[in-house]
Amino acid sequence: MNFLTKFENSVKKTIKDYKLIKKKDKILVACSGGKDSTTTLYLLKKWDYNVEAGMVDLKIGDFSDRNLNNVKTFCKNNNIKLNIFDFRKEFGFSFCYIRDILKSKNIRLNSCTVCGIFRRYLMNKKARKLGFTKIATGHNIDDEAQTILMNQFRGNTKLNAKLGPINGIIKDKKFIPRIKPLYFCKEDDIRKYSKLKNFPVNYDPCPCSVMAYRRSVRTLLNKYKMNHENIVKSFLKIVPELKEFYKNGKIYYCNNCGEPTTNGECKTCQLMKKLVK
Numbered sequence: 001m002n003f004l005t006k007f008e009n010s011v012k013k014t015i016k017d018y019k020l021i022k023k024k025d026k027i028l029v030a031c032s033g034g035k036d037s038t039t040t041l042y043l044l045k046k047w048d049y050n051v052e053a054g055m056v057d058l059k060i061g062d063f064s065d066r067n068l069n070n071v072k073t074f075c076k077n078n079n080i081k082l083n084i085f086d087f088r089k090e091f092g093f094s095f096c097y098i099r100d101i102l103k104s105k106n107i108r109l110n111s112c113t114v115c116g117i118f119r120r121y122l123m124n125k126k127a128r129k130l131g132f133t134k135i136a137t138g139h140n141i142d143d144e145a146q147t148i149l150m151n152q153f154r155g156n157t158k159l160n161a162k163l164g165p166i167n168g169i170i171k172d173k174k175f176i177p178r179i180k181p182l183y184f185c186k187e188d189d190i191r192k193y194s195k196l197k198n199f200p201v202n203y204d205p206c207p208c209s210v211m212a213y214r215r216s217v218r219t220l221l222n223k224y225k226m227n228h229e230n231i232v233k234s235f236l237k238i239v240p241e242l243k244e245f246y247k248n249g250k251i252y253y254c255n256n257c258g259e260p261t262t263n264g265e266c267k268t269c270q271l272m273k274k275l276v277k
C-alpha cells in the first residue's frame with residue numbers, strides 16, 4: 001500500500017473508531033493556512049462530508065495575507081465554501097494591538113495564549129450561529145503528546161481531561177464539539193502528504209509564535225526519542241476516567257456576552273475589559 005493510501009486509511013480509521021462524525025453533521029474546519037488544517041479540510045471534502053472552511057483573519061501582516069490567500073485558492077480549487085471571520089471587525093482591534101496593550105499593562109500572557117483564547121471564542125460563536133454541529137481542527141499526535149506532558153508537568157489534570165480525539169468534558173448547546181481527525185497522524189507524515197498533494201500551504205512558522213514551554217517539551221521528546229504514540233495511547237486509556245471525574249463541572253453563560261464559559265465572565269471579555277482599564 002502506498003504512503004498516500006496508508007495515510008488516508010489511518011485518518012478514516014480514527015473517524016470511524018472514535019465516531020467523530022455523524023451523517024447529519026455540518027462541519028466547519030478551523031483553517032490557518034497551514035498543512036494540518038488544509039489536509040483535514042481536503043480529506044473531509046474528499047469523503048463527501050458536509051464541510052466548509054472557517055478562517056479567523058488575525059491580520060498579522062504579510063503572514064496572515066499569505067495564509068488567507070492560500071486558503072482562498074485551496075477552497076476555490078476544491079469547491080469549498082470559505083467563511084472568513086475578521087478579528088478586527090469582531091473585537092474592534094487587531095490581534096497584535098490587543099497583545100501589545102496587554103503586555104504594556106503587565107498582563108503576563110504570551111501571544112499564543114491570547115491568540116488561542118480569542119480564536120476559540122470566535123470560531124465557536126460563528127460556528128454555532130452558522131449552524132455547524134462540529135468544528136474540526138488539524139491537531140496531530142505530536143501536538144497531543146506535547147500538550148499531555150505540558151499539562152502533566154504543570155499539574156493541570158483538568159486541562160488534560162479535555163483532550164482526546166473529541167475535545168471537551170461537559171456538553172452544552174452553546175459549545176460546538178471539536179474533533180481531531182488527524183489525531184493519530186505524525187506531523188512529518190502530514191507534511192509529506194501535504195507536499196505530495198501540492199497543497200498551497202505556508203510552511204513557515206507564525207512570526208508571533210511564542211511557545212517557549214511547548215518548544216522545550218518538544219525538544220525533550222525529540223532528545224530522548226520518546227514515542228509520541230506510546231504517550232498518547234497510554235493517555236487515552238485513562239482519559240475516560242478523567243472526563244468522568246470532571247463531568248459535574250458547570251457551564252455558565254458569560255454575564256457580559258452570553259458565550260459559554262466555566263466562570264461568570266468568559267476569558268475573552270475579561271481580557272477585553274483589561275484593555276480599557
Ligand code: SF4
Binds near residue numbers: 112206209
Ligand atoms: S503561532 Fe501563536 S500567535 Fe501565531 S497563529 Fe498560532 S497561536 Fe496564534
